[in-house]
Amino acid sequence: MTVSPTDPATTDVTPATPPTGTWHIDPLHSSVGFVARHLGFVRVRGRFSDVEGTLHITDPAEDSSAEVRVATATVDTGVPARDRHLRSAEFFDSANHPVMEFHGHNVRREAGHWSMDGDLTIAGTTRPVTLVGEFLGEDIFPFTGGRRLAFTGRARVDRREFGVSGLPPLPGATIFVGAEVDIELDISMVEHDVRPFAEQILGRRLAV
Structure with missing residues (x-):
């Protein structure tokens, strides 16, 4: 299956x-988000x-690779009842995945x-996904004095291809959540693993 990204802005x-180097996601200053459509047109974000991962940037950059892990139980839409539903077996099945x-x-x-092409695994099912994004630049990570990189990324997936059915709670009810979901990434990456620092700030261990 080929999952098409959202159309990027055209520019020459x-x-x-x-x-180059191995760069680590800064979980305190990164956002892994999504946009779904309720009843076909209203966008819900x-x-x-909790996210962790590394980006291995090589020379040439075309040979680079990435590994990212996201804790599904940490989904947050601002509505606790909806978040519990998203963690259930009808969506992410966080208890088992x-x-x-x-x-x-x-x-x-x-x-x-x-x-960047890659393999995305949700609820035990893996499908190919293409991320489209930008490298925003490099500066100093103020807490350590090391270097920091910033990226954006986006993709569009069909949740049904991952077995995320999102069945309505009542037989015969109209589908509540659209099949296509937009992934939106705003990622800060640093030269060293900052998870211990993030856990110290949060007062808890990260879930991934």
Whole structure:
């Protein structure tokens, strides 16, 4: 199955190349979000609060790879009852599949953006996904003095391809959540693993 990304803005600008190395997601300053449509047109946004992962940037950058893990039980849409439903077997089935994963490879430099193909696993089912995004630049991570990189990413998936049925609670009811879901990423990455620092700030261990 091929999952098409959302259409990127068209531009002839060559995207900047990020520096090589192994970079770690900063969970305190990153957002892994999604947008679903309720009853076909009203957009509902959510995010996951616990995420970890690494990006291995090589020279050439086209050989780079990524591994990301997200704790499904940390889904947050701002409505506790809805979040409990999303954690149930009708959606993420967090009790049996506490983590969803993305393994990225096959990086391409395209007009004004980067693309990365990968394998996304949700609720035990793996399907190919293409992320489209931008490298926003490099600066200093103020808490350690090390370097920090910033990226955006987006993709569109059909949740039914992952077995995420989202069945309505009543027989014969209209489908509540649209099949297509947009993934939206705003990612801060640093040179070292900052999970211990994040756990100290949060006062708890991360779930992934």
